[in-house]
Amino acid sequence: MSNRHGHPLTSEQKGAREIEYRKMALEFHKETGRSPRMADLPFPYKIFKVHDTWNAFLEDCGLEVNRLTTDVEKYSLIFDYKELAKNLERTPYALEFYKKFGCQYAVRKLFGSWNAFVKACDLKLNRFTGAEKEELVERVLKLAKKLGKTPTTREFNAHAKKSNLCTTMVICRYFGTWTECLEFCGLEPNQNKNFKRRKKD
Numbered sequence: 343m344s345n346r347h348g349h350p351l352t353s354e355q356k357g358a359r360e361i362e363y364r365k366m367a368l369e370f371h372k373e374t375g376r377s378p379r380m381a382d383l384p385f386p387y388k389i390f391k392v393h394d395t396w397n398a399f400l401e402d403c404g405l406e407v408n409r410l411t412t413d414v415e416k417y418s419l420i421f422d423y424k425e426l427a428k429n430l431e432r433t434p435y436a437l438e439f440y441k442k443f444g445c446q447y448a449v450r451k452l453f454g455s456w457n458a459f460v461k462a463c464d465l466k467l468n469r470f471t472g473a474e475k476e477e478l479v480e481r482v483l484k485l486a487k488k489l490g491k492t493p494t495t496r497e498f499n500a501h502a503k504k505s506n507l508c509t510t511m512v513i514c515r516y517f518g519t520w521t522e523c524l525e526f527c528g529l530e531p532n533q534n535k536n537f538k539r540r541k542k543d
Contacts, residue, residue: 360392367403377405380448416452416462419443423463433465435516436476478513481505482527492529495520 363383370378377400383389393399397407422443426434436456440449453459456476460467485493485501493501495510502509510520517523521531 363389363399364403367400367405371403371405377408379408380443415448419449419452419459420463423459424465427463427465433460433467436479440476440479478508479527481507482523482529486527486529492524492532494532 366383367378370382380396389396389399393402400407423434423439426439426442430438449456449459453462457467481501482493482498485498489497499509501507510523513523514520517526524531
């Protein structure tokens with residue numbers, strides 16, 4: 343986890359971040375009478391910098407864990423994905439689904455991979471510039487972990503060249519800016535120049 347300048351967070355900063363999310367979770371419970379799901383809190387992936395699972399985070403907050411049977415949870419994910427596909431009139435990309443429902447880890451846990459999930463929904467597999475959007479997020483997070491900080495566009499592009507990945511300009515065509523990509527990944531944006539999506543004439 344890094345701060346807005348791209349440097350690793352101190353233990354005090356990590357503690358402050360956890361307190362912030364604990365407060366949001368408890369306020370949500372007070373207002374709704376139930377424990378929050380991932381989709382209920384902003385940028386829920388930051389929680390996994392501290393806790394292994396979402397339920398572990400809820401237990402740490404003193405809240406009841408979300409206990410859905412595997413079959414019910416699978417059905418719920420498939421239903422939501424098909425509804426999104428119906429609205430978009432095409433197969434949704436992974437990040438479109440995750441951004442709306444915040445269920446990245448549930449999909450992996452229950453289906454093993456994004457492709458397996460899409461197949462379970464009886465929809466055509468979707469690829470973006472030769473790489474699944476889920477993979478793009480994983481690549482950004484892996485590089486951030488390797489560097490110990492939020493990667494800049496230059497650092498990611500150098501890594502992409504060595505690993506035969508798409509560049510940040512391609513990523514920004516989907517997210518709009520590099521900063522928006524970092525925020526979706528749960529990383530603190532750095533001050534590197536963003537490549538903005540071109541507007542159609």
